Amino acid sequence: MSAQSLKKTTATWIIVIMTLFITAIIFGILMRLNQGNDYKMSSPGFYATMTTHGLTMIAIWSVAGMVAINYLLTRYIKVPNSLSVFALVFTVIGAAMLWYATFVGQFHAGWTFLYPLPLVKIAWAKWATPLFFFSLVVLGVGWLVWSVGLLVQILKKYSLKQAFAWQHLSKKEPEVKTPPLILISTVSLIGIILSLIVAVILLALTFAEYYSGGAFVNDSLLMKNLIYFFGHTIANESLYLGLAALYELMPEVSSRPKFKTTWYVALAWNCTMVFILTAFFHHLYMDFVQPLGLQMVGQLASYFASLPAAGVTAFSVFVLVFRNHIKWSLTNVLFFIGIMGWLIGGVGALIDATISNNVALHNTLWVPAHFHTYNAMGNVLFCLAFFYWVANEFSGSQTKTKAQQLKTALLLIGGFGFVLMFYLAGADSVPRRFSNYPAEFKSAPLMATLGAVFATIYLIAILLIFIEILRKCVKAFSAS
Numbered sequence: 001m002s003a004q005s006l007k008k009t010t011a012t013w014i015i016v017i018m019t020l021f022i023t024a025i026i027f028g029i030l031m032r033l034n035q036g037n038d039y040k041m042s043s044p045g046f047y048a049t050m051t052t053h054g055l056t057m058i059a060i061w062s063v064a065g066m067v068a069i070n071y072l073l074t075r076y077i078k079v080p081n082s083l084s085v086f087a088l089v090f091t092v093i094g095a096a097m098l099w100y101a102t103f104v105g106q107f108h109a110g111w112t113f114l115y116p117l118p119l120v121k122i123a124w125a126k127w128a129t130p131l132f133f134f135s136l137v138v139l140g141v142g143w144l145v146w147s148v149g150l151l152v153q154i155l156k157k158y159s160l161k162q163a164f165a166w167q168h169l170s171k172k173e174p175e176v177k178t179p180p181l182i183l184i185s186t187v188s189l190i191g192i193i194l195s196l197i198v199a200v201i202l203l204a205l206t207f208a209e210y211y212s213g214g215a216f217v218n219d220s221l222l223m224k225n226l227i228y229f230f231g232h233t234i235a236n237e238s239l240y241l242g243l244a245a246l247y248e249l250m251p252e253v254s255s256r257p258k259f260k261t262t263w264y265v266a267l268a269w270n271c272t273m274v275f276i277l278t279a280f281f282h283h284l285y286m287d288f289v290q291p292l293g294l295q296m297v298g299q300l301a302s303y304f305a306s307l308p309a310a311g312v313t314a315f316s317v318f319v320l321v322f323r324n325h326i327k328w329s330l331t332n333v334l335f336f337i338g339i340m341g342w343l344i345g346g347v348g349a350l351i352d353a354t355i356s357n358n359v360a361l362h363n364t365l366w367v368p369a370h371f372h373t374y375n376a377m378g379n380v381l382f383c384l385a386f387f388y389w390v391a392n393e394f395s396g397s398q399t400k401t402k403a404q405q406l407k408t409a410l411l412l413i414g415g416f417g418f419v420l421m422f423y424l425a426g427a428d429s430v431p432r433r434f435s436n437y438p439a440e441f442k443s444a445p446l447m448a449t450l451g452a453v454f455a456t457i458y459l460i461a462i463l464l465i466f467i468e469i470l471r472k473c474v475k476a477f478s479a480s
């Protein structure tokens, strides 16, 4: 692939993702203001906004990690630019279809679409249900082709064992060394491909029921399992793509030796690959018809999937920065804060994934609290670090950012303040997905208003960073 076309496609992705991100943050702030009784949305309007916000965020931060590894993998393997262009076109068309279904058709069943609600209780334009599901088909096809394409390219250079870094598990120095970027990309791409294949099955079953005119009805428990296998897995694997970029870039921008694949790095990421696929069972703890054994698998897998990867990554980053003279640029600052957000959100997730706690926290605002922490203050920052670094590549110099401390302070205060309001409300049993809180939840509106204020501070930080990235991305189109 020509370096120039790779740069142009990457710059286009960044502009599309950041524009959608800023719009989706504004939707989030409006929802919090509505929950705080500071701004009035109709109930269907709130839920249509929530559906659009949730799915747009999941979509853009899944592809952001793909954009990062797509660019960085070219250091090790050949990557045809057509894969990324194909996914870009499908993502834009899929997002436009989704927004039309939610804002014009008022489809508002949430991003996990609460089967069988969209098929049996249609509280929006009739055409919006199939349009919503077809938008998922378009998004899924684009990403499936892209992720399979990237995996095939990896396997053209590395055998499957090498891509999983199994040769690093023995004591002997391996002949072929697997870079961490290859290992983590392989593990995450396999998870993403499996989650998308499950999405294909899920959508086929949904369409079969929808077009059967009542002759065919799915099993609700099976559908819920499929929805959460897809949703939980894709959201988590996307975060690992952001980590792949961190392993590749953080030592480089800190002027430290590259991270290597050691036996414990290889072991941790292989564990993650296996266990992440069964951790989704923790979404079904309150479904009492689910076999008890699967609930126990859900709790154990939640621990085994997250702790090894978090442990080795935190250890590697600690060794990188501890007592070393680091040149802090916005890139490694964002990676570093992202690790903090990922770990804090991860602890919040494990608290909720522990069955005895889930009895109290299930479907409270604790759930958005933990996933917003490892997304808004974790994966988003890993990907922003990549965007910032690559934009500097386009402009030809890794210059120091203007007002770096101000941007960092706004991001920290706004981001952690915003999620803290979700945690406090969750600990106080305030339910999630309520457009307006019942009078019994006395402190909930105030926490929502404060959440909106902090989210606005976060938005200002994101806007300042985006303006800088945008100015540099434009250069990717003009440079020869």
Ligand code: HEM
Pocket (backbone or CB within 6 Å): 025, 027, 028, 029, 031, 032, 050, 051, 053, 054, 055, 057, 058, 061, 109, 110, 111, 112, 368, 372, 375, 376, 380, 418, 431, 432, 433, 434, 455, 458, 459
């Ligand atoms: C400052 C930025 C953000 C704000 C203000 C915001 C706000 C919100 C609000 C108010 C809700 C509804 C919570 C409820 O009452 O249940 C929500 C849900 C959600 N948000 Fe965010 N959010 C932000 C960033 C993100 C990011 C970065 C992601 C990335 C994945 C994300 C993904 C989601 C998802 C998946 C839902 C659930 C939607 C559903 O239940 O169908 N948000 N967000």
